[in-house]
Amino acid sequence: MDSATAHNHTANGLPKLRHEPSSLVSDGTIEIKTDSSSSKRKLDNVTNDESEHQDKRRKGTAPIKEEYLLHHEHVESKQEKADDDAAEAFHHQDRSGSNNSKGQRKKQKGQNKDRRLKAASDEVGLCSTRNHASEFSPRECPYGDKCKFEHDLRRYLKESKKDDLTTFDGVCPVWAERGACRMGWACRFAKSHSKEIEHPDGRKELVLVEDSEKLSRFQEYAHSENAEIAVVNNIDTKDKQSLTRKKFPTPKSDKYIPYLEVNQQNPGDQGRRKPQHALNGRANSSSPEPDESEKADNRSNYVEAPLLPSEKRRLYFGPDTPTLAPLTTQGNLPFRRLCTTLGATFTYSEMAMSLPLLSGQKSEWALLKAHESEIHPPTFISNEKISSLPPRRNIVYDYGYTASSDVRFGAQISANKPWLAIKTTEVLSTLLPQGLRVIDMNCGCPIDLVYKEGAGSALMDSPSKLDKMLRGMNSVSGAIPVSCKIRMGTKTGQPTAQKLVERLVLGAYREYGSPRDTPCGVAAITLHGRSRQQRYTREADWDYISETAALISDLNARVDAEADTIREADPRDQANGHSSRQSSKHNPVFFLGNGDCFSHVDYYNHLEQAGVDSVMLGRGALIKPWIFEEIALNQYLDKSSSQRLSYIETFVKNGLAAWGTDTHGISTTRRFLLEYLSFAHRYVPIGLLEYLPPRINDRPPRYAGRDELETLLASDSYKDWIKISEIFLGTVKDAEGLKGGDSEYGWVPKHKSNAWDGEAQG
Numbered sequence: 110m111d112s113a114t115a116h117n118h119t120a121n122g123l124p125k126l127r128h129e130p131s132s133l134v135s136d137g138t139i140e141i142k143t144d145s146s147s148s149k150r151k152l153d154n155v156t157n158d159e160s161e162h163q164d165k166r167r168k169g170t171a172p173i174k175e176e177y178l179l180h181h182e183h184v185e186s187k188q189e190k191a192d193d194d195a196a197e198a199f200h201h202q203d204r205s206g207s208n209n210s211k212g213q214r215k216k217q218k219g220q221n222k223d224r225r226l227k228a229a230s231d232e233v234g235l236c237s238t239r240n241h242a243s244e245f246s247p248r249e250c251p252y253g254d255k256c257k258f259e260h261d262l263r264r265y266l267k268e269s270k271k272d273d274l275t276t277f278d279g280v281c282p283v284w285a286e287r288g289a290c291r292m293g294w295a296c297r298f299a300k301s302h303s304k305e306i307e308h309p310d311g312r313k314e315l316v317l318v319e320d321s322e323k324l325s326r327f328q329e330y331a332h333s334e335n336a337e338i339a340v341v342n343n344i345d346t347k348d349k350q351s352l353t354r355k356k357f358p359t360p361k362s363d364k365y366i367p368y369l370e371v372n373q374q375n376p377g378d379q380g381r382r383k384p385q386h387a388l389n390g391r392a393n394s395s396s397p398e399p400d401e402s403e404k405a406d407n408r409s410n411y412v413e414a415p416l417l418p419s420e421k422r423r424l425y426f427g428p429d430t431p432t433l434a435p436l437t438t439q440g441n442l443p444f445r446r447l448c449t450t451l452g453a454t455f456t457y458s459e460m461a462m463s464l465p466l467l468s469g470q471k472s473e474w475a476l477l478k479a480h481e482s483e484i485h486p487p488t489f490i491s492n493e494k495i496s497s498l499p500p501r502r503n504i505v506y507d508y509g510y511t512a513s514s515d516v517r518f519g520a521q522i523s524a525n526k527p528w529l530a531i532k533t534t535e536v537l538s539t540l541l542p543q544g545l546r547v548i549d550m551n552c553g554c555p556i557d558l559v560y561k562e563g564a565g566s567a568l569m570d571s572p573s574k575l576d577k578m579l580r581g582m583n584s585v586s587g588a589i590p591v592s593c594k595i596r597m598g599t600k601t602g603q604p605t606a607q608k609l610v611e612r613l614v615l616g617a618y619r620e621y622g623s624p625r626d627t628p629c630g631v632a633a634i635t636l637h638g639r640s641r642q643q644r645y646t647r648e649a650d651w652d653y654i655s656e657t658a659a660l661i662s663d664l665n666a667r668v669d670a671e672a673d674t675i676r677e678a679d680p681r682d683q684a685n686g687h688s689s690r691q692s693s694k695h696n697p698v699f700f701l702g703n704g705d706c707f708s709h710v711d712y713y714n715h716l717e718q719a720g721v722d723s724v725m726l727g728r729g730a731l732i733k734p735w736i737f738e739e740i741a742l743n744q745y746l747d748k749s750s751s752q753r754l755s756y757i758e759t760f761v762k763n764g765l766a767a768w769g770t771d772t773h774g775i776s777t778t779r780r781f782l783l784e785y786l787s788f789a790h791r792y793v794p795i796g797l798l799e800y801l802p803p804r805i806n807d808r809p810p811r812y813a814g815r816d817e818l819e820t821l822l823a824s825d826s827y828k829d830w831i832k833i834s835e836i837f838l839g840t841v842k843d844a845e846g847l848k849g850g851d852s853e854y855g856w857v858p859k860h861k862s863n864a865w866d867g868e869a870q871g
Contacts, residue, residue, distance in 0.1 A: 165800070171809035172799035179811040229776040231295070233259045233269040240293040244315040262294060262315060271772055273300050274839040282762045283770055287338055288323025295771035297839075339481045340442070340767070342518075342544040344474060352469030352536070359539075361415065361585040362532045369527060369577055415584045418630030418684040422588045424547060425510040426633060426699040426723040428716050429489040430454040431740045434635075434703060434727040435521040435549070435594070438784050443763030445518075446480045447756065448730055452737030454487050455517050460551050463524035463533040477541065478767075483518035484544055490741040519547040521594070523554060525563035527574060531581035538587040545589055547632065550578060553596040555641040566596050566641040572609050576629050579613070583630040583684075590632035590684060594703070597653055599641040604653060606636055607660050614664045614698050632684035633699040635725050648806060649704025651719050658720040661700050701725050707732070707805040709739040729805055731788035747795040750819035754836075760785060761837040779834050779841075780856060786830040787858050790823055827858050 166172050236258035238248040244262050259265040273279065274297045281298035284290040290302055294317070302318050327338045337343055351357040426432070432455040433448050440459040449456060458476050465473035520537060524530035534548055552575060554565030568575045575593070582591045593613070598605040616628040636657055638649035684698065702721040706712055707729040715724050729736050734756060739746050764778035793809050795801070814820040821829055831841060
């Protein structure tokens with residue numbers, strides 16, 4: 110701990126409390142001190158809404174207590190605000206969602222041109238025929254002497270493989286959990302699950318060791334050579350090859366897309382009388398019955414009708430379902446697994462681009478892999494102790510929802526053309542029928558590369574195209590519901606979301622003169638309270654989200670008023686078919702709000718004041734993943750530095766399980782850990798704050814934590830983040846095999862790649 114603050118701490122490391130508006134007390138409450146009296150209230154009841162605090166809190170600055178602040182002259186007074194826009198965009202610079210891209214990698218420019226990310230690997234890899242075999246019983250290599258990989262196990266271990274790590278007490282964390290390690294001899298902890306045995310003839314053999322008791326729990330994954338233990342949505346190599354060769358069958362899409370092309374010129378004609386040529390010459394016939402030959406033709410051409418929106422798996426979103434948003438880069442399997450253990454009810458994949466999915470691209474399909482915990486039936490938090498919210502209704506009776514048939518994990522895709530979205534949806538529903546709860550269409554991605562190709566938030570300006578996409582997706586998705594995530598609009602001050610929501614909820618054809626609405630069947634809509642132009646430069650507009658929620662209630666009232674009339678929509682076209690608001694008989698679309706939710710106070714305020722069904726959390730979960738615990742308990746949790754470090758350790762173990770314990774897997778885990786720490790360091794412990802609740806866009810002045818580890822976790826220097834990674838993954842020099850030392854390691858923050866100087870930042 111810095112000497113400047115040491116005198117402010119007691120012998121047991123806790124801070125000496127001063128007479129300030131709020132101070133922590135040992136019983137877990139906050140003591141509110143005023144000039145005339147002192148009273149205690151639970152931590153979750155302390156807010157910054159009191160008039161005495163409003164004027165004292167500086168906008169944009171975290172209100173850290175005086176005794177923790179650093180006042181060195183050479184230290185900047187405030188941490189520089191991270192550029193979340195640049196961080197979000199970087200991951201997509203080599204990706205494409207349309208068929209217009211030539212697949213050429215462009216030269217890096219601007220602030221990211223010095224971001225060199227090279228995956229580490231062994232100098233010479235061990236042949237796969239030897240990697241999981243005992244020394245004397247390898248499989249026959251089909252390449253023989255021409256194989257470019259090492260066949261001599263002992264020479265590989267001595268000369269090519271990097272030294273084993275000593276972290277985790279030298280024991281492979283994957284083997285310790287599962288009884289076997291799929292990395293075999295390439296594992297950087299191989300000594301913990303291998304031994305040398307001596308045969309009767311005196312020969313010594315190196316063999317791998319398995320724990321049969323632990324391994325028996327994962328037998329369901331042992332029957333497929335492509336299966337990863339405890340990982341689902343891992344498609345077979347043959348299916349990827351069929352996609353690459355454009356031979357994967359999509360019969361539903363092949364029939365629907367031509368129909369879409371025929372009817373797209375005038376949507377008002379859809380649902381009305383058929384053209385003359387479609388009547389097969391029977392328009393003037395006195396007999397409505399077709400002849401026998403025509404009946405035979407009809408029977409041979411019969412195609413099973415797709416599941417209508419009302420017949421699909423029912424969804425449920427409510428106050429008891431805090432949801433993790435689709436996250437760029439950090440929405441990976443290890444992080445989602447961490448959030449699930451901390452209370453996230455539902456999770457989404459990172460946005461996957463449709464064209465690479467249809468091309469069988471391995472890296473894109475990897476985004477859809479999920480941990481087995483994400484396909485278990487969801488569990489819901491209790492809101493009985495929250496007086497401001499009504500008691501939870503009977504979700505089985507009122508919603509027709511059955512949790513046992515639901516899963517936690519949904520996929521989000523991006524497309525710029527209807528045929529891309531439709532074919533991708535059919536492929537996903539065919540290959541992953543049990544591993545997805547919903548397929549979500551991204552209509553809010555603000556990244557230039559995605560927007561300029563007509564995908565992401567560009568769909569906000571093309572409502573007709575989006576309508577066709579969602580209808581087509583519903584027609585081919587089988588039992589999997591379809592949803593979408595949108596923004597307020599593309600331009601600041603010109604929101605278009607409410608007009609789009611009206612179209613999605615009521616249907617598109619009324620505006621073309623059709624007497625009956627035909628909804629597109631979207632099951633849920635999530636609104637991010639910012640425009641594309643705003644990105645993250647301003648706070649999310651929850652007033653607009655509230656207005657949109659009220660609009661949906663009004664739309665439901667209109668639907669009720671048109672019951673039993675010619676204008677009533679066909680109930681079969683309504684998704685979910687639930688009634689979550691007592692004022693409406695029909696409320697087929699769930700509505701979620703998204704943006705700047707950073708505490709349980711924010712979460713429940715949005716539910717009560719904005720009127721949304723639930724709240725989706727993004728950056729708030731990145732900065733403090735235990736926000737889901739706070740929501741479940743309805744109180745602040747002042748996590749100690751050791752607890753926060755344990756979450757980092759859990760993320761590392763999840764990463765090693767997902768990406769491997771070999772040199773490449775450790776390098777990948779370290780890279781994503783550093784991306785995680787680039788958000789996690791922004792967290793300011795509750796016990797250090799003068800006023801509550803914390804705000805996600807506030808940046809703290811320079812401060813020292815309550816112990817050295819807390820100070821280290823608060824550092825905004827990427828060199829300190831690397832030090833934290835070395836606690837679990839070994840030194841960068843040893844683990845990555847850098848001859849030049851740490852300076853050769855190419856990772857730097859995405860938003861500061863060109864000119865980040867850790868030393869200058871203090």
